[in-house]
Amino acid sequence: MFAFAVKRILQAVVVMLIISFIGFAIKHNFGDPVRELVGERVTPAERAEIREKLGLNDPFMTQYVRFLGNALHGDLGQSYFYKKSATDVIIKKAPATLELVFCSALIIILLSVPLGIYAAIKPKKWFSRFVMGSSIVGVSMPVFLTAILLIYIFSVELHWLPSFGRGDTVQLFGFWDSGLLTIDGLRHLIMPSIALSSIMLPLFIRLIRSEMMEVLESEYVKYAWAKGIKPRRVWWVHAFKNTLLPVITVGGVQLGIMVAFTILTETVFQWQGMGSMFIESVERSDTSLMVAYLVFVGMVFVLVNTAVDIIYGLVNPTVRVAGRK
Amino acid sequence: MRTKWQRFKESYMLYSFLRDPVALGSFIILAVLVISAFGAPIVAPHNPYDSTTIDIMDAQIAPAWSDGGSSKFLLGTDAQGRDILSTMLYGMRVSLIIGIGAVCLQAFIGIIVGLLSGYVRRLDNILMRVADVQLSFSTYMVAIFIGAIIQTAFGVAGYDRVAVPLLIVVIGLAEWPQYARTVRASVLAERRKEYVEAARVIGLSRTRIMWRHILPNTLSPVLVISTVQVANAIMSEAALSFLGLGMPVNKPSLGSLITAGFEYIFSGSWWITIFPGILLVSLILVINLLGDWVRDFLNPKLYKG
Numbered sequence A: 001m002f003a004f005a006v007k008r009i010l011q012a013v014v015v016m017l018i019i020s021f022i023g024f025a026i027k028h029n030f031g032d033p034v035r036e037l038v039g040e041r042v043t044p045a046e047r048a049e050i051r052e053k054l055g056l057n058d059p060f061m062t063q064y065v066r067f068l069g070n071a072l073h074g075d076l077g078q079s080y081f082y083k084k085s086a087t088d089v090i091i092k093k094a095p096a097t098l099e100l101v102f103c104s105a106l107i108i109i110l111l112s113v114p115l116g117i118y119a120a121i122k123p124k125k126w127f128s129r130f131v132m133g134s135s136i137v138g139v140s141m142p143v144f145l146t147a148i149l150l151i152y153i154f155s156v157e158l159h160w161l162p163s164f165g166r167g168d169t170v171q172l173f174g175f176w177d178s179g180l181l182t183i184d185g186l187r188h189l190i191m192p193s194i195a196l197s198s199i200m201l202p203l204f205i206r207l208i209r210s211e212m213m214e215v216l217e218s219e220y221v222k223y224a225w226a227k228g229i230k231p232r233r234v235w236w237v238h239a240f241k242n243t244l245l246p247v248i249t250v251g252g253v254q255l256g257i258m259v260a261f262t263i264l265t266e267t268v269f270q271w272q273g274m275g276s277m278f279i280e281s282v283e284r285s286d287t288s289l290m291v292a293y294l295v296f297v298g299m300v301f302v303l304v305n306t307a308v309d310i311i312y313g314l315v316n317p318t319v320r321v322a323g324r325k
Numbered sequence B: 001m002r003t004k005w006q007r008f009k010e011s012y013m014l015y016s017f018l019r020d021p022v023a024l025g026s027f028i029i030l031a032v033l034v035i036s037a038f039g040a041p042i043v044a045p046h047n048p049y050d051s052t053t054i055d056i057m058d059a060q061i062a063p064a065w066s067d068g069g070s071s072k073f074l075l076g077t078d079a080q081g082r083d084i085l086s087t088m089l090y091g092m093r094v095s096l097i098i099g100i101g102a103v104c105l106q107a108f109i110g111i112i113v114g115l116l117s118g119y120v121r122r123l124d125n126i127l128m129r130v131a132d133v134q135l136s137f138s139t140y141m142v143a144i145f146i147g148a149i150i151q152t153a154f155g156v157a158g159y160d161r162v163a164v165p166l167l168i169v170v171i172g173l174a175e176w177p178q179y180a181r182t183v184r185a186s187v188l189a190e191r192r193k194e195y196v197e198a199a200r201v202i203g204l205s206r207t208r209i210m211w212r213h214i215l216p217n218t219l220s221p222v223l224v225i226s227t228v229q230v231a232n233a234i235m236s237e238a239a240l241s242f243l244g245l246g247m248p249v250n251k252p253s254l255g256s257l258i259t260a261g262f263e264y265i266f267s268g269s270w271w272i273t274i275f276p277g278i279l280l281v282s283l284i285l286v287i288n289l290l291g292d293w294v295r296d297f298l299n300p301k302l303y304k305g
Helices: A002-029 A033-038 A044-054 A060-072 A086-121 A126-139 A143-157 A183-216 A219-227 A231-269 A274-283 A287-315 A317-323 B004-009 B012-019 B021-038 B084-119 B121-136 B139-161 B163-190 B194-202 B206-217 B219-242 B254-267 B271-298
Strands: A170-172 A176-178
Touching: A002 A060, A002 A287, A002 B139, A086 A126, A086 A176, A086 A183, A086 A231, A086 A274, A086 A287, A126 A183, A126 B271, A143 A183, A143 A231, A143 B219, A143 B254, A143 B271, A183 A231, A219 A231, A231 A274, A231 A287, A231 B139, A231 B219, A274 A287, A274 B139, A287 B139, B004 B012, B012 B021, B012 B271, B021 B084, B021 B271, B084 B121, B084 B163, B084 B206, B084 B219, B084 B254, B084 B271, B121 B163, B139 B163, B139 B219, B163 B206, B163 B219, B194 B206, B206 B219, B219 B254, B219 B271, B254 B271
Parallel strands: none
Antiparallel strands: A170 A176
16 A cells, blocks of 8 residues: 555656646746836846846756746746736635635535435436436536526526625635625625536436446345345445445546636636636736646646545555556 | 448448437437538528628627517627627537547547557556546646647737637647547457457568557447547537637637627627527537437447446
């Protein structure tokens, strides 16, 4: 197990190095930090002096190593647009995105488990057919279109819910702007989190259903039936527990997709999170902030995937053996 | 000797296809959509690219059946006075071209990588690691990043001119690991079979075995994922266009039509967004349904559920 964990962590480090290298190469080639810092009205001589002072004339690898060293200390450079540290900008925006992802995950878990299990236990009932039918429509629906439809129905036509922004927020621990504690904030959260969960929910329902159906066919479940155990206990204790493992693995991997979809959802709802910040930084060609986001998101992915793999290795020893070549 | 057509007519595939109303219905809808998309210059009532026929006075006319609608424009007009139906047809053509092009590129890269890593042991580890890492980042994320980088590199003005091939490259590069994994898995299964051993005994070269013997036998799973991948590629393109990283508004795809209409939804001009949206969803839906059928038919055990 130890060897497996070490191997996974080493892999994670290599991946992070590659991501930071790509990020730095982008930053190095596009955008001119000197012009962004001082504007156009500076003489070429002064400009060259600033370049020298910032170390922009050093060889590529020297600059990369410096970038890496700074990144390890949490310094991902200056945002050209905000004129402050990119890390600060990201930390300021992160709570909004995290709250959104949290609420969507909650919706997904609370709905997909009962629906998936129901569709597996009673596949012939009309309600299961309805769930499966709408799940394939759900898979075919781009997340931004769901968001637009929600806005049209609930904001434009019915005037029930606000269509953009986060509403009132409360500051927690000095930096965390939370929308979860005010009624207005919660009202603003409803539509974005439904929209964000709409893409994963059908996938999870289908996944849980198919895993559950497979488990229900297995020998030990048949044996449990033969023993005369109550249906409820067979479904929840015997069958459902064993469908959880694949669901958790897939869930970990889906986190990446979730982050990608926050970019879309946040753009539609003008949600002031990391996703809309990223798109704005692309529009403003704020390369520095863009790269900072790339490295930050890359780090989150790598951390989560490594953690999921290691946990999975703990729970399911066969993975470790297969992984050891 | 029966002709291919006769063999096809008597095949089980056609029989089970005609027996499945969902598959048949989706196929008919898809055929209608594809024909009207590629026949857009003939089918469409107006030409949205021809600026002489567009009148700004016609802007934001409601669909023909509602108040303020005009019989000249069946589904209404957008903010620039273009006929929605025509722009949708032209837009669907752009979406389809990008989707199919991207899938061809993905399949090309994926099949080569999959074959190499399935047949050449030394390359296997590194190629599959790359694919794993890229997949763990999700194809959307990769596509958005590559799109963003390219846009920064070209600038917005330069981007517009080369948008179609660029989007094909972006989506192709983002989604090849799916193919690579599928092909690799079936290469690993095929290479143990006797016909491969027989070919090796005859003394054929590795390249020949790889391309002429193993490749044709790995193509059925490739076909299975291809249909679904086309739907995915169209969806990715729409998402990229929605973020402003895709097709420009003057040469719209379905995604950029939806984006362009989004601003006007608050003033009540819902048709500019909703109709392209419905078209996009139905296009993706029928492709997915067909994909499900192909999957169940060719390889009932490949996926579950």
